[in-house]
Amino acid sequence: MTGPILSVQGLNVVFGRQHVLRDVSVDVPAGRTLGLVGESGSGKSTLAKAVVGLVRPASGRILLDGHDVSPKARRRVQMIPQDPYASLNPRMTVGQALAEAIDPRRGSVREHRHRIEELLGTVALDASAAGRYPSEFSGGQRQRVAIARALAVEPDLIIADEVTSALDTSVQAEVLNVLRALRAELSLTMLFISHDLAVVRHVCDQVAVLYRGEIVENASRERLFARPEHDYTRLLLDSVPDGRPLMADRTDR
Ligand SMILES: Nc1ncnc2c1ncn2[C@@H]1O[C@H](COP(=O)(O)OP(=O)(O)OP(=O)(O)O)[C@@H](O)[C@H]1O
Numbered sequence: 035m036t037g038p039i040l041s042v043q044g045l046n047v048v049f050g051r052q053h054v055l056r057d058v059s060v061d062v063p064a065g066r067t068l069g070l071v072g073e074s075g076s077g078k079s080t081l082a083k084a085v086v087g088l089v090r091p092a093s094g095r096i097l098l099d100g101h102d103v104s105p106k107a108r109r110r111v112q113m114i115p116q117d118p119y120a121s122l123n124p125r126m127t128v129g130q131a132l133a134e135a136i137d138p139r140r141g142s143v144r145e146h147r148h149r150i151e152e153l154l155g156t157v158a159l160d161a162s163a164a165g166r167y168p169s170e171f172s173g174g175q176r177q178r179v180a181i182a183r184a185l186a187v188e189p190d191l192i193i194a195d196e197v198t199s200a201l202d203t204s205v206q207a208e209v210l211n212v213l214r215a216l217r218a219e220l221s222l223t224m225l226f227i228s229h230d231l232a233v234v235r236h237v238c239d240q241v242a243v244l245y246r247g248e249i250v251e252n253a254s255r256e257r258l259f260a261r262p263e264h265d266y267t268r269l270l271l272d273s274v275p276d277g278r279p280l281m282a283d284r285t286d287r
Contacts, residue, residue: 046093
């Protein structure tokens with residue numbers, strides 16, 4: 035049996051006097067998507083930053099494919115940032131941004147061109163997008179470019195941190211649908227962070243609930259939504275209006 039791709043074990047993060055993460059342990063098995071949900075300030079982004087090495091834990095271990103994460107391993111974890119407007123270099127065409135992310139050992143520029151078209155297709159964008167600049171795209175399309183760029187690196191793990199929260203509700207669906215399709219097609223392994231349970235329900239297999247720096251519940255999506263065990267999870271569920279989860283089932287544009 036193979037172990038999880040990501041294993042966070044007994045992680046503690048302290049900023050000054052604030053104990054931001056307390057004894058956090060979560061696993062993300064290969065090909066699965068773990069949702070990390072919690073209100074603003076609960077420590078979600080801090081966990082993501084610890085995994086990519088931007089935050090130094092006070093104690094605990096972070097294992098990637100069974101080994102302690104090292105700076106060398108960082109390329110194997112790709113973060114899709116929250117803000118598609120800030121994450122892409124405005125002076126680079128989409129093709130250039132993707133080419134930069136593709137491992138140069140993967141062959142010639144011609145082969146890169148083929149790979150770029152393939153990546154754009156994967157996120158439901160036309161090949162002609164390669165010649166255009168980020169400013170020419172809508173927020174949802176830009177976020178899809180950011181997803182393509184993360185995929186270009188062929189990472190073992192993708193961390194999606196509030197990838198839809200900067201988008202209008204009407205375009206959140208196009209990004210969620212792409213992620214959901216990729217999960218199935220490419221067997222992506224993903225840590226999907228959101229404060230929004232409706233969004234988490236749409237893309238995750240397993241959901242961990244973070245409350246004030248502690249994991250208070252960690253269950254399969256089915257179990258968590260059908261039989262939440264912790265009061266805080268129930269509170270979060272109560273704030274999901276009926277019907278909203280279906281928002282993401284709208285047709286992709
Ligand atoms: N570099 C830092 N130095 C000091 N305190 C920090 C730092 N980064 C985060 N914090 C604090 O740690 C706590 C958790 O922040 P974090 O950003 O991880 O929460 P979050 O759940 O991701 O919330 P949000 O969704 O608002 O980003 C907050 O109280 C925040 O102010």
